[in-house]
Amino acid sequence: MNSKINLLTTCVLLLLSFMASAQETDKYGGFIDIKGEKTGFFHAEKIDGRWWLVTPEGNAFYGIGMAHPVTGFTQSTVTFTYGGDQEAWLKGTVQRMKDLGYNCVWSGPYCPERLQANFVDKELAEKVFSEAEIPYVFPLPLIKHNVELMPGEHQPDVFSEEYTQYVKDIVAKYVPGLKDNPWVVGYYYGFGSWDVEEKWINSTINRKESAGRERFMNILESRYNGDIKKFNAVYSSNYKSFRDLKNNGKLNYPKWIKNLKFGRGKMPKTEGAQETYNDAQALLGEMIEQVYKLGYQEIRKIDKKHLIFGSYVKEATLTAEMWDRVDPYIDVIAPQHVSKVFPIDPIVEKLNKPALLSDQPLGNVYSPNLLMTKGAFGPVANHVDRLVIYDILADRMAKDPNFIGIDLCAVLFDQSHPNKAYELGQPGFFTITGEAKPHLCRTTKALNKQILEEVKGTPDPEAVKEADHRFHEILNHNRAVVEGRKELLRQHPAVVYPNEQ
Secondary structure (H helix, E strand, O other): OHHHHHHHHHHHHHHHHHHHHHOOEOOOOOEEEEEOOOOOOOEEEEEOOEEEEEOOOOEEEOEEEEEEOOOOOOHHHHHHHHOOOHHHHHHHHHHHHHHOOOOOEOOOOOOHHHOHHHOOOHHHHHHHHHOOOOOEEEEOOOOOOHHHOOOOOOOOOOOOHHHHHHHHHHHHHHHHHHOOOOOEEEEEEEEOOOOOHHHHHHHHHOOOOOHHHHHHHHHHHHHOOOOHHHHHHHHOOOOOOHHHHHHHOOOOOOOHHHHHHOOOOOOOOOOOHHHHHHHHHHHHHHHHHHHHHHHHHHHHHHOOOOEEEEEEEOOOOOOHHHHHHHHHHOOOEOEOOOOOOOOOHHHHHHHOOOEEEEEEEOOEOOOHHHHHHOOOOOEOOOHHHHHHHHHHHHHHHHHOOOEEEEEEEEEOEOOOOOOOOOOOOOOOOEOOOOOEOHHHHHHHHHHHHHHHHHOOOOOOHHHHHHHHHHHHHHHHHHHHHHHHHHHHHHHOOOOOOHHHO
16 A cells, blocks of 8 residues: 555655756746846846846846847848748747747837848738747837948938937837737847947938937037037147038047047047047937837837837947936836946946847858958858857856846848858858758757856856856857968968959
8 A cells, every 4th residue: 555655655756856857947038037027018027146037027137139030131041941931930939039939029120221132021920929928029120230221321420310210200100019019029120239439429410410410519519618629639620610610510529539449449549539538429319319218208108118229239339428318218228238348237327227238249151252351240160160259158148147138140041142251151040951060059048048048046246257268268269260361362262263263
């Protein structure tokens, strides 16, 4: 009799153990053993010293996403893998991401900056993702990436009535249909906004009789206390008054300003360089705050529940002062890269808001021809290097309590673009005919699982510093390898280019 009772007890315990194992996460992917507030929507919360997203069911969630799963450069995949059926492609995309261990989509149903040629059926993508049962952030394209501008198109005057109406229209078009969807994490305004910041500033200040020009000119007059002589000394100009400047002046802020911010150059020794840099940052900050404020105000009129991420910006685009300015209008800080030049931890601590690593590159493998002729971005020697970076990055991010997730600058299928190196051949996890790259897929799945296991560990600041050092060490090593290869190819060309035949 006792043996039967013991057997029954053992079976019950095994069943309970299996049930617990099967229910380690809720339906949204949240850890059921780490509790936050249950609100019915995703929100950010600090629990035991670590920032988390918290699912609608009140469980801690760490989001791992792929930044560019749905792009306009996947037409060949739709043709050869899905027989031209976009709905099958979109549903297949979600399933393949899940199979690789990606548990959310930080870029939403599509990436605004990769929709050239209007190939992607946006309404269909929105419908598929609304039914896919995977957490996602929705793009509200309030400001374009530089690559989205058509020939002859300029950035908008964000201080104009026309732009204010544009923001209202975009929010009114999308937000009402999303405000009650618990799978929507929140909203972002696009990738890489203000990536070429000097162009944004110059196009605004040199647009005649515009609200933006008037705003910028007034700011400069205030910064120089109305002293035109002091202004002329900085800008090597000879305006008679600020009225003269406003009526006839033209200013062009140089590219070295951005390079300085990103650690790619030094402050020029010329007179007025520091003042010029400071003026440019004041003007840029004014423009960024305007966009964030407009977006926030319009969204919150309709939706007070979902998170607002602002733009997915390059890591050093916003200075500490700019983050202060946009603080009232965001719920999450969203830099694109792990940076030695501008670490985001002090901003997280000062604003008491978590960060999302919104577009972290892993390196791309290109042919010698592309390396030498197309300015290919972020190349590494081979796919093993990509996985080494992925491995070290996974460890570094899992240890960092300031981040609620990571969005990896990767594509699902091999890309195809007629003239841009970054998309031409940017390697995916699958070929255009849908065949998996076994080692890449297997390792990625294992590393994503590793992140979700390690992220539950006790935060250790020293371990984060050590992991960050290792990560940047391997990045610098790969850059050196590729630069060495490019130099070797310059000396001993291994490719015959078409124009040389």
